[in-house]
Amino acid sequence: MNLPIKLALRYLKGRKLRTALTTLAIMFGVLVIFGMNTFMPTFVQAFQSQMMAVAGQIDVTITHKTGEAFDPSLLEKVRRIEGVKVAMGSLERLINLPADYFDRDPQAPDRVSTLVLKGIDPEVARQMIVYNVVEGRFLDPQDTHAAVITRSLARELGVGVGDKLALPTAIGVTDLEVVGLLPERALPGNEEVLVTLNEAQYLLNLPGKINVIDVNLTTLDEAQRAEIQQRLMTEVGDHYRIGALESGSEILANIRNAQLIFNLMGFLALLMGGFIIFNTFRTVVAERRRDIGMLRALGASRATIRNLILAEGLIQGIVGTVAGLILGYLFGWFILQLIVPVGKQFLNIKVGLPAVSPSLVITSSLLGIGITVLAGLLPAQSATRVTPLEALRPSVGQVSFRRLAGLSFWAGVVLMILGVAILISGQAALLGIGAILFVSALILMAPALINPIAVLFGNLLALLFARNGTAQLAEGNLSRQPGRATVTASTTMIAMAVVIMVASVLSSVTLTFTKVLEKSLGSDFLIMPPTVAVWGSNTGAAPELAQKLREIPGVALVSTLRFAGSQVKDVAVGLLGIDPQAYRQLDALTITEGDPETAFRALENERAIIINGVLAATAGIRVGDEINLLAPSGEKTYRVVAIGIDYLNAKTTTGYISQANMATDFGRTEDVFYQVNLKPGADRAAVETAITQLLKSYPQFKLFSGKRYVEENRRLFDVVLLSMYAVAAFLAIPSLIAMVNTLAIGVIERTREIGMLRAVGATRRQVRTIILSEALILSAIGTAFGILAGLYMGYMAVRAFEGFGFPMEYLFPGSGILAAVAIGILFGALAATIPARQAAQLNVVEALRYE
Structure with a gap:
């Protein structure tokens, strides 16, 4: 067996906890990426199978x-x-x-x-x-x-x-x-x-x-x-x-966008795993300086030392990736089981087993193994620079970034200024770059800020542990290793930033779409087809049904939607045919650009169209433009008179034209959706009974109370909000692994120091408190940075949604900040459990004889 691999296996076997934690980090990232990409293609394939x-x-x-x-x-x-x-x-x-x-x-x-x-x-x-x-x-x-x-x-x-x-x-x-x-x-x-x-x-x-x-x-x-x-x-x-x-191509693009978002989350998880591995290997070099020196003194070359560190990373990368692939498939299967009832209820599709392609396996494997090896490359290179004489000196190996703090700090300041400038500019194309610059700035500035921040949080913890001084000892331990503390806090920062960003987006989306929901579906009654996301697959009804509804005593207004598929600039468009006068009375469309009165008047008198923001952003269309809509009889020129949004079609590329033009140009006269308003003082129960009786001949439709439907959708928003918080917390798990890893390594490094503390009278409880304090300070630093990064990323994400055509109102994520603080404290306490137990159980004599 190759010597580096043999030594790597022996070392990994001797450090079971650290090996397990590091492997778990990379497994988690691969799990998210592979799992998401197994169930999303299956869902898309099921949807396409339904449509074709x-x-x-x-x-x-x-x-x-x-x-x-x-x-x-x-x-x-x-x-x-x-x-x-x-x-x-x-x-x-x-x-x-x-x-x-x-x-x-x-x-x-x-x-x-x-x-x-x-x-x-x-x-x-x-x-x-x-x-x-x-x-x-x-x-x-x-x-x-x-x-x-x-x-x-x-x-x-x-x-x-x-x-x-x-x-x-x-x-x-x-x-x-x-x-x-x-x-x-x-x-x-x-x-x-x-x-x-x-x-x-x-x-x-x-x-x-x-x-x-x-x-x-x-x-x-x-x-x-x-x-x-x-x-x-x-x-x-x-x-x-x-x-x-x-059919239904207008929503396939949105499904694929969701897949990209999940892939981004998986990549973030994998990136946090890379931080953990980098931190581990960097500390491994410091801990094993004496071992490396012995190997160098015995004739080991620089290449052998480098290969030894890289071999450890490769082995852990392979094991973590294989475990991630297996668990990722199970994760995809579990998600599909949750989707199946939703797919049947709202889209009438049947979903099969997760789809696994060779390219997905190869890509996930390359990401998992590649990031692991790259994370160990710099520490491996650092290990090769350790000379035998330097390594064999009786000193505790420490890795410090103090010399680089000044340079990194000012580089971070420059990046932060650039990030803030991008934020102020509001350029949608630069939002992603701005987020990267801002997060990078915090990471670069962190080593110089670790000491004062650690002192601050140490003083706060001292109020809790005032009698034994353990908080000051914990603060001193972190201040001596700002580089390691920075890398560990960075994983927490990214995790908390994701929590805050998700909270910002979801709270803003909830605020915006709740208002749109109340306006779009505030009618007394809604008559809906089996699916509202895929209009083209619904069987509508001839205009006679709408006329019969209008003849029911007590009915004041009936507004209908008709559907036809089209294209503009090679972008699939779902066209909704409306009666401009009736639809205007409902006030169901939230106009974000243009004058409503002028727009609806134009719909009545010419080939005019109101488009939603998604279509405007996707096809690059503005109010006043003339566009060519593809119709069965050829291209038809329509003038864009406004940009608006309604609840049911907010996520798909949609345009609104008059029903007269839809009949002339697209040959579609059947209605697929109805909104009914009652006259003042009308007998609601009698009208509902009459509509129910009428719909017996049209079982493809269901009758809903508008108010009840709005309330159900509000509850759905609340469920989605909680589930997304759960997903964000799930992505924060790597930060927990990072803290456990760092604290466990710290216990090993400070074996003699802990032995000295025990020898001079420190109790096991005091030792545990020191480790707990370190974990809480680390999580507090990461959470503080994460809140700053998350607020920035959340605000930019809301602005990015506007760039994609979703009009959004920004809502400060107060609940998200509280959730991030709670998660940070909880993870800090959990991370300290195993290392604190490990430190408290050290034998005093063996600890003093260590090394």
Whole structure:
């Protein structure tokens, strides 16, 4: 076995506590990064699987980039292209079903939560795909209210040939007779209900429209197929895509943004682990100066010493990374189990097992092992500079940064000035750099500030331990090692900064969105589809439902939303069609830029659009700009008249246009969301009963009290706030590990000193109090720096949200500061437990004979 590795293994085995703590630090960071990246892709994949129907045996699928329905005239052009064997136009629509729609059992999980209603031309369809009817018959072109389903779906629903299948549609609940069964569905994707094209157009309120063209080619030669596909792309133009039917792309970007945030948290945890490892190895060099000197005197080269330290880091990095990968997978699985009920309730998606890719394993491993080795590189290099004569002198090895304090302090001052300047400038592009500069400034200034701050907190602790002077001893121990104290306090600082930053953002988000929530959803009644985040997958209702609602006695106002997908500057946009007059009366839109009266008047009289801040920031659009919205009939020019926000669509790229323009340009007339206000003095119970009776024919909608829905969302904000505090506290764990590590190393280093204290009469309790005082002072220093850094980072994060299109009001995080102080004190006390016990149990004679 290689000598450095052999010596490293022997040393790690002899220092079990320190080895475990250091390995635990790197394991924690890998756990967060790997775990988050196993469950997020699975969630995204489940979402995309929900949004896309599988194309089956089709060679090419052509859809509009917006996902919207278009005129069938394009189908004839496709059929005339050389190399196209057969082409079929169809109308497909994902139907999100209400909870317990088929099984009627709230206690049991829904057997079927989504279906794809697919309208086809039966004669052309059988030329493209072999439909093996195992029972009954296939569709005939003249069929109405007839459907063909798979045997697996029939088994789930408990129906057979000749039975009725009731589906919610845009014209109300429609009974379809099952005329045939196909084999069980073997491919992934949603179960399909096949009807004739005319029937689908009628049920979905899209007369004369298709949204998919399926194409089979005449050849299997790859080169020829590529040429045919190129001809297809040339013929259909840039407004269409070759691929699967896609919907919901406007929220996929937000899911990926969440993944980036979690990755950042994992990287912070890994960075704190790097601090711990650096601190450990740096102290290891000081502690083992005599051992290193002996090795050098016996002929060990500088390279051998360097390799010895790096080998220890490599071994710990490998062990910690492997443990982190295993626990990270379990962590991802646990998170998915928490997400599954939410996914079913709000998005109607089924989530599978965590996804693990080779690239993720390699990246996580490189980060875990790489940061460990890098953290040990500087201490290893320092160890090579220890000469045999210097190391063998009878002195206690100390590492001090006092000589560098002046240089580092003034460098930190310069960085802090730059960070404050960036904060004052308010430039969103520089916010991340400003946060890095500010945190780096605190770290550089810390060695020079450790002594006065330690004295301050030592004097405060002296009030608690005034009789025995242990606080002064603890303060002196930290002041003698400002470098080590700085590195340890830095991990606490980063952890507390995360807590304060999260508190700043969440308190500001809660304040802002609570106001938007009350304004957007303050109606007396809300009529909502199964999902509110993915409008395009909801089955709406024809305008007749809104008219019937208006006719109910006691109803003063009915405002509806209609949905269509679009693109602007290659950015996916969810368009909401509104009635400007009714929507203006609700006052549901918070206008952040532009004049509300002028904007809504423009929506009535021209092709005008109100966009939300996310779309404005993502696409670089301003009020007054003219933009080209991609519609099924081509690009349409709209003038941006205002920027606004509402609660339901605050996180996605959204635009608001008039329902008249939506019908003209996008062919969408079905409503997907309703808000109902009552007349003064109206009988609320009678109106609610009438609406409930009316919605029996439209089970895709649920009736909510506006006030109750707002209260439920407020409670949801509170739960999210507490859960994010828990996540922030979870990320503070590395600071606890760092303090335990530092205090344990300090006990080993000061074995003779502790023995002397015990020999001159110090009690075990006094020794424990010294270690506890050190831990509390360290945590107090880190918490103080962390509060400063967190306030800076939190304020900049709120400003960054504004740069991304979320109008935010900054709220000082008083509760977050209290939480950080509480966590800091708690972690300080916990960190002292093991080292204090270790120090108190030292044998006096053995301690005096140490080294």
